[in-house]
Amino acid sequence: MKDTSLSRSGPTRPTRPAAAARPGSALAARLPGLALAVVVAVVATALGRLVPVVGGPVSGIVLGVVVAVAVRPGDRLRPGVAFAGRGVLQAAVVVLGAQLSLGQVLRVGVGSLPVMIVTLAVCLAAAYGIGRRLGVVRDLRTLIGVGTGICGASAIAAVTPVIGAAEAEVAYAVSTIFVFNIAAVLTFPALGHLLGLGQHAFGLFAGTAVNDMSSVVAAATTYGGPAADYAVVVKLARTLLIIPVCLGLAALARRRARTADGGPADSGQRRPGAVHVGRLVPWFLVGFLVLAAANTAGLVPAAAHGPLGTLAVFLITVALSAIGLSTEPSRLRRTGPAPLLLGGCLWLVVSATSLAVQFLARHV
Numbered sequence: 001m002k003d004t005s006l007s008r009s010g011p012t013r014p015t016r017p018a019a020a021a022r023p024g025s026a027l028a029a030r031l032p033g034l035a036l037a038v039v040v041a042v043v044a045t046a047l048g049r050l051v052p053v054v055g056g057p058v059s060g061i062v063l064g065v066v067v068a069v070a071v072r073p074g075d076r077l078r079p080g081v082a083f084a085g086r087g088v089l090q091a092a093v094v095v096l097g098a099q100l101s102l103g104q105v106l107r108v109g110v111g112s113l114p115v116m117i118v119t120l121a122v123c124l125a126a127a128y129g130i131g132r133r134l135g136v137v138r139d140l141r142t143l144i145g146v147g148t149g150i151c152g153a154s155a156i157a158a159v160t161p162v163i164g165a166a167e168a169e170v171a172y173a174v175s176t177i178f179v180f181n182i183a184a185v186l187t188f189p190a191l192g193h194l195l196g197l198g199q200h201a202f203g204l205f206a207g208t209a210v211n212d213m214s215s216v217v218a219a220a221t222t223y224g225g226p227a228a229d230y231a232v233v234v235k236l237a238r239t240l241l242i243i244p245v246c247l248g249l250a251a252l253a254r255r256r257a258r259t260a261d262g263g264p265a266d267s268g269q270r271r272p273g274a275v276h277v278g279r280l281v282p283w284f285l286v287g288f289l290v291l292a293a294a295n296t297a298g299l300v301p302a303a304a305h306g307p308l309g310t311l312a313v314f315l316i317t318v319a320l321s322a323i324g325l326s327t328e329p330s331r332l333r334r335t336g337p338a339p340l341l342l343g344g345c346l347w348l349v350v351s352a353t354s355l356a357v358q359f360l361a362r363h364v
Contacts, residue, residue, distance in 0.1 A: 026079075033080020033322070036073065037088075040064055040321035045314060057218035060317040061185060064324020073325055084322035089214050090284035092315035096217075096232050097291035098300045098308050105292050108230060109237035115208045115357045116238050120245075122353045123149035123346055130345050134338045139165040142249070143173035144339060148346040151239045152177045152212030159242075162250045176343035181215035183347070185320075189222045199226035201358060207234025209354040214323055217316050225309065236288060 040063050041056070047063075048056030067073070073081060127145025136144070143165055146155045156173050159165070188210065192202040206220040206227065213235055220231035294300055300308075 030080040030083045033073065033077035033082070033325075034084050034088075035080070036067075036077055037064075037081060037084035037318050037322040037325060040067060040325065041314065041318040044317050044321060048317075056313060056317040057185075057221050057320050060321035061182065061218065061324040064321040064326075065182075066324075068325050077325075081322045081325045084318055085214070085326055086319075088315050088322070089217075089319035090287075092217070092312045092319060093213060093232060093236070093284045094287035094291060095308055095312040095315065096229065097288035098295050099305050099312075100229060100233065100292045101296040102289070102292050103296070104229075105233050105289070108233040112204055112207065112234045112237060114361065115204060115354055116234070116241065118357050119208050119350050119353045120149040120238075120241055123350050126346055126349045127342070131342050134342055136338050136342050137169070139163055140169045140172060140339060141342060143169060144176055144343050144346065146242075146245055146249075147173055147177040148180070148211055148343065148350055150241050150245065151235070152181060152215070155242055155245075159246060159249060162246050163253050172339050176339045177211050179340065180343055180347040181211050184210045185215050185218045185222075188219045188351075192223055195355070199224050200230050203227040203230025204234055204358060205351075205354050207231040207238060209351040210235075213239075214316070214319055218320050221313055221316060232288075 041060050044060035044063050045056040047059040051059075124145050127141050127148070131138075131141025131144070142163060143156050143159060146159050149155075156170060156177070160170050184206075188206060189202075192205065197205060202223045203220055203226070206216050206223070207230070210216045210219055213232075216231050216235045217228060220228040291300070
């Protein structure tokens with residue numbers, strides 16, 4: 001799909017590779033979908049001001065889903081929508097770093113470690129036990145487990161080459177995670193108010209119990225600015241858990257591969273690949289830390305914090321609008337009931353564990 005969309009800017013068939021190589025052709029391919037995401041975000045921002053309890057980010061993802069179901073954006077819009085859903089969101093996370101100091105980042109990261117580690121351990125154990133009981137195949141339950149326990153689609157993408165998962169399993173896992181991302185964005189702020197959670201408590205809850213960064217930021221931004229800042233730091237610290245998990249899964253996968261060398265080959269699986277630790281650290285985490293360091297050093301004026309915060313929220317709304325626009329109901333239906341049920345069980349387990357660990361920590 002990517003090559004086709006990029007080649008449209010080329011004047012003739014022989015020049016297609018050259019056209020695809022030009023940065024301008026990639027930008028031209030992305031502009032229509034990006035423009036649509038921005039338009040939806042502008043409308044969502046206006047709606048969010050009318051209904052502050054819902055907010056712009058949540059309005060964006062809901063409007064995006066409505067547009068996707070009603071209009072079904074075609075191939076021409078997909079490159080820009082995909083870029084907005086991932087690249088714009090990552091840029092928003094980097095901008096959020098300009099409002100924090102390295103001391104805050106270190107303090108929040110270390111303070112949230114017990115909740116992160118316990119929720120991840122419980123999630124992976126539940127994925128193994130419940131997944132086996134439901135008859136979900138090993139690689140698929142692994143993908144859903146790490147996606148729920150760490151960081152959604154990013155963790156799934158990182159783990160896929162490590163365990164050699166099939167493409168169909170990846171699609172099922174991502175679709176299942178996406179369903180509960182939307183559910184978290186729509187229900188967690190109301191649950192937080194019902195439980196009387198403070199801004200930092202909700203930020204820790206969202207950062208440890210919600211899957212993708214987009215959904216973490218959306219839920220926490222709806223709850224409040226301090227909750228969003230706290231949740232982003234927790235989520236970025238949680239993202240680093242990809243590294244030890246991938247290394248552990250790689251060791252298991254290689255041991256299974258050696259054991260299976262003498263047995264029949266499984267044509268439906270790829271061989272497990274090598275783990276490149278440097279590639280597991282996302283660039284936006286580095287950018288976030290660089291801007292936090294710049295703010296700590298006084299290079300970011302205090303007067304710029306407000307406008308930067310507004311910019312970050314709008315970029316988040318653009319990204320969530322794009323995620324809504326990329327929804328494919330038929331793809332979600334193809335996941336079948338068992339993976340979806342497993343994802344729902346893990347979502348509830350992780351949410352309950354996060355709240356329980358926080359409650360116990362305050363009363364110990």
